[in-house]
Amino acid sequence: MTLAEKLVEELNCEEVFRMHIGGYEIPVMESVVVTWIIMAVLILLAIFLTTGLKTQNISKKQAFAELIYEKLNAIVGATLGEEGKAYTGYLVTVLLYIGLSNIIGLFGFKSPTKDVNVTAALALMSIILVEAAGIYQLGVKKWLHKFVEPVAIVTPFNILDVFTRPLSLCMRLFGNVLGAFVIMELLKIVVPPVIPAVFSLYFDLFDGLLQAYVFVFLTSLYIKEAIE
Amino acid sequence: MINISFWSILWTVVNLLILFVAFRIFFFKPIANIIAKRQEEANEVYAKATAKETEANELAAQYEQKVAEAETEKKQIIADARKSADGQYQKIVAEAKANASEIKTAAATEANREKEQIIASAKKEIADIIVDATTKVVGGQTGAEVDSSLFDEFIGKAGE
Numbered sequence: 001m002t003l004a005e006k007l008v009e010e011l012n013c014e015e016v017f018r019m020h021i022g023g024y025e026i027p028v029m030e031s032v033v034v035t036w037i038i039m040a041v042l043i044l045l046a047i048f049l050t051t052g053l054k055t056q057n058i059s060k061k062q063a064f065a066e067l068i069y070e071k072l073n074a075i076v077g078a079t080l081g082e083e084g085k086a087y088t089g090y091l092v093t094v095l096l097y098i099g100l101s102n103i104i105g106l107f108g109f110k111s112p113t114k115d116v117n118v119t120a121a122l123a124l125m126s127i128i129l130v131e132a133a134g135i136y137q138l139g140v141k142k143w144l145h146k147f148v149e150p151v152a153i154v155t156p157f158n159i160l161d162v163f164t165r166p167l168s169l170c171m172r173l174f175g176n177v178l179g180a181f182v183i184m185e186l187l188k189i190v191v192p193p194v195i196p197a198v199f200s201l202y203f204d205l206f207d208g209l210l211q212a213y214v215f216v217f218l219t220s221l222y223i224k225e226a227i228e
Numbered sequence: 229m230i231n232i233s234f235w236s237i238l239w240t241v242v243n244l245l246i247l248f249v250a251f252r253i254f255f256f257k258p259i260a261n262i263i264a265k266r267q268e269e270a271n272e273v274y275a276k277a278t279a280k281e282t283e284a285n286e287l288a289a290q291y292e293q294k295v296a297e298a299e300t301e302k303k304q305i306i307a308d309a310r311k312s313a314d315g316q317y318q319k320i321v322a323e324a325k326a327n328a329s330e331i332k333t334a335a336a337t338e339a340n341r342e343k344e345q346i347i348a349s350a351k352k353e354i355a356d357i358i359v360d361a362t363t364k365v366v367g368g369q370t371g372a373e374v375d376s377s378l379f380d381e382f383i384g385k386a387g388e
Contacts, residue, residue, distance in 0.1 A: 013236075026235050027233070027236075028235075028239065029233065029239070031236060031240075032236060032240065032243065035239075035240065036243070039243060039246065039247050042247065042251070043247070043250045043251070046250070046251060046254040046255035047254050049255070050254055050258040050259060053258055053259070053261075054262070055262060055265050055266040055269055056266070056269070062262075065255075065259060066259060066262075069255070069256070069259045069260075089248065089251065089252055089256050090248050092251070092256075093244070093248045093251045096251075097244065112240075116232070117233050117236035117237050117240065118236065118240045120232065120237055121236070121238075121239075121240035121241045122240070122244070124237065125241060
């Protein structure tokens with residue numbers, strides 16, 4: 001198998017099985033299965049961390065859980081501001097999901113974020129959340145009026161924004177994960193023993209978490225912009 | 229790699245929504261609740277402490293007032309005592325003075341009376357002596373009238 005073939009095989013998202021629900025044949029891709037694994041890990045971890053919560057004499061586990069809760073809320077809430085508080089829950093969830101997705105490659109799984117469909121779905125939900133937040137907070141009239149701000153001539157660009165923003169979110173995440181993966185594969189072949197490990201710290205761990213943060217940061221920025 | 233599949237997108241959306249709801253139920257809600265509860269407890273404790281402090285301050289003020297009252301009372305009592313003691317003293321001294329002067333007067337009167345008595349008895353004695361002497365001197369010249377007139381003359385002269 002040539003390098004190219006190997007890479008393509010690694011990059012392709014295989015269909016794992018098919019579901020037959022009603023008249024539909026629903027394919028379940030690798031990325032979806034890995035997402036389930038990630039979900040299971042996150043939910044089990046959440047349940048483990050939040051059992052036996054007390055108000056006084058808290059355990060180390062609870063202290064850790066509260067620390068994570070506070071920190072995550074602070075990271076996301078910093079850009080969202082006070083009015084956008086309601087959206088922190090979703091954004092924290094997305095942050096954890098993308099973060100774990102990006103680094104799950106280290107455990108031998110295919111990162112779901114390496115599948116463009118997953119990042120597309122994430123971006124789609126982000127833009128729906130942004131526009132919904134805008135409509136909810138401002139009302140339809142003001143929300144529509146935002147398209148002609150600051151001057152009427154930029155309206156086409158504002159409308160374009162609705163499509164380019166999710167597209168850029170989607171492609172940024174996908175491209176970064178894909179690029180990091182390709183570089184790592186190449187490094188593993190070119191300089192096998194120690195050096196890839198060092199680069200892995202950056203490309204797999206740091207870049208993965210950074211991209212998760214960037215995704216959430218931009219989404220929260222858009223939300224803040226929309227509800228102002 | 230880059231083949232858009234509607235089902236994968238739908239799956240991911242559904243997965244994300246499930247994950248979000250699960251996180252809400254298992255992570256955000258319980259921790260937010262427990263933090264709110266702790267805040268409530270802390271507020272309660274704080275309110276209690278504040279109430280206790282106010283109470284303590286009140287008690288301290290009351291106590292201080294009582295101490296001050298006791299102090300003034302003490303002063304009042306001492307002053308009263310002093311005043312009454314002074315009065316008593318003055319009274320006793322005055323009484324003593326009065327007594328003393330009374331005694332003195334009584335003594336003087338007594339002395340005077342005694343003196344007069346002594347003088348009177350001396351007068352009588354002298355008169356008797358004179359009568360005796362004159363009787364002896366005059367002898368034969370009996371006549372009590374003469375004696376008596378002589379005596380009176382003598383006495384008159386001696387008394388001047």
